Amino acid sequence: MKPRKLCHRIHAYYDGQLQGEEVHSFCEHVKTCVRCQKELKKLNRLTDFIKVSQSSIPDESVFNLLWGQVEEKLVREGLSFIDILKSYHNTIIAYIKMVFKPLVAVCFVFLLIMLPFFEQKEKHVIVQDEAKVKKIRSSTNTILLFKTKKKKWTVMWVLPISKQEEKKDVL
Amino acid sequence: MNPRLEKDQKEQSLIQRCKGGEFRAFRELVEQYQSRIYAVCFGIVRNREDTFDVMQEVFIKIYNSIKHFSGQSGLYVWIYRIAVNTGLDFFRKRKRKQKIIEKSYQDGGTVKGGSHSQSPADIAVSLELKDLVHRAIAKLPDNHKSIIVLREIEGLSYQEIAKIMECSEGTVMSRLFYARKTLMTLLKKYMAVNGDRQNETT
Numbered sequence: 001m002k003p004r005k006l007c008h009r010i011h012a013y014y015d016g017q018l019q020g021e022e023v024h025s026f027c028e029h030v031k032t033c034v035r036c037q038k039e040l041k042k043l044n045r046l047t048d049f050i051k052v053s054q055s056s057i058p059d060e061s062v063f064n065l066l067w068g069q070v071e072e073k074l075v076r077e078g079l080s081f082i083d084i085l086k087s088y089h090n091t092i093i094a095y096i097k098m099v100f101k102p103l104v105a106v107c108f109v110f111l112l113i114m115l116p117f118f119e120q121k122e123k124h125v126i127v128q129d130e131a132k133v134k135k136i137r138s139s140t141n142t143i144l145l146f147k148t149k150k151k152k153w154t155v156m157w158v159l160p161i162s163k164q165e166e167k168k169d170v171l
Numbered sequence: 172m173n174p175r176l177e178k179d180q181k182e183q184s185l186i187q188r189c190k191g192g193e194f195r196a197f198r199e200l201v202e203q204y205q206s207r208i209y210a211v212c213f214g215i216v217r218n219r220e221d222t223f224d225v226m227q228e229v230f231i232k233i234y235n236s237i238k239h240f241s242g243q244s245g246l247y248v249w250i251y252r253i254a255v256n257t258g259l260d261f262f263r264k265r266k267r268k269q270k271i272i273e274k275s276y277q278d279g280g281t282v283k284g285g286s287h288s289q290s291p292a293d294i295a296v297s298l299e300l301k302d303l304v305h306r307a308i309a310k311l312p313d314n315h316k317s318i319i320v321l322r323e324i325e326g327l328s329y330q331e332i333a334k335i336m337e338c339s340e341g342t343v344m345s346r347l348f349y350a351r352k353t354l355m356t357l358l359k360k361y362m363a364v365n366g367d368r369q370n371e372t373t
Binding site: 016042069 | 194198202205206209210213214217219222223226227230231234297300301304305308319322323324328329344347348351354355358361362
């Protein structure tokens with residue numbers, strides 16, 4: 001290899017990345033290359049500086065303290081919202097059941113009470129808008145048809161004629 | 172049995188126990204790497220107290236994400252990656268607060284390998300040097316900083332650094348080269364003075 005190319009390999013040599021023949025040829029090169037010798041000295045010095053600036057590894061007791069804090073934090077973090085939900089799983093379900101059942105019952109009763117009002121309202125609409133209501137009289141029944149929003153006639157009420165007559169008689 | 176194989180098996184069983192959420196196994200596993208994690212975190216953060224905060228965060232991250240550790244890269248590579256990324260995140264946050272240099276100067280650590288028979292002048296020089304190196308490393312870009320730490324302090328190979336940093340060996344080599352050049356430029360005066368002194372003494 002050319003000396004110039006060998007000079008470029010100085011960092012790889014310094015970091016122990018050269019292998020076999022490369023190391024041997026570089027060692028031979030360094031003996032004669034002043035530039036590489038200077039660069040190696042610089043690299044050595046830089047490593048020393050960085051190592052000197054590095055803090056010493058703390059004692060075991062310091063790490064024990066750190067581990068205590070980590071454990072405490074993990075325990076605190078471990079009790080997340082989901083975990084709390086999990087731990088109170090049965091209670092929450094029982095509570096929902098307890099609240100849900102009466103709620104359904106109340107809704108049902110409310111609907112039952114409100115149903116006649118809805119019906120009345122519907123009848124009121126029919127009376128107001130006669131174009132939506134059709135009366136057909138067959139031989140036996142009187143059929144009342146109602147026009148829906150989709151413009152389809154649907155049977156709303158079927159009253160046998162005999163019953164109608166009965167009503168008249170009563171009146 | 173081969174001791175290395177035995178160690179690997181033990182590590183695997185610890186990982187499995189960790190995945191099951193066993194804290195004691197987790198501690199046993201990570202304690203093997205705590206000194207290295209400290210060195211890496213300090214190398215990036217350059218402040219002893221902040222290093223412990225970062226380490227705490229690293230441990231919690233490891234504990235929470237070990238379930239997803241597939242074992243494709245070695246455990247130490249995975250742990251180093253978490254440590255480097257957490258350290259860099261912390262450094263960035265601190266940088267935003269614009270207190271880097273002032274804070275990094277407050278290191279309470281003792282000088283590694285320093286002799287006990289140092290004169291006050293030597294100690295002053297040593298402190299000055301430490302401060303200068305802290306400032307110089309703090310000025311490096313994030314990628315360069317982590318590579319310098321992994322290479323110069325941890326002594327990892329290019330291949331290992333490439334795995335941790337998730338880049339090619341060529342990239343590691345070039346980043347390391349530029350990081351060293353930058354540091355040499357930033358420490359130029361000191362290096363030259365120190366070099367001259369050394370030359371004088373020799």
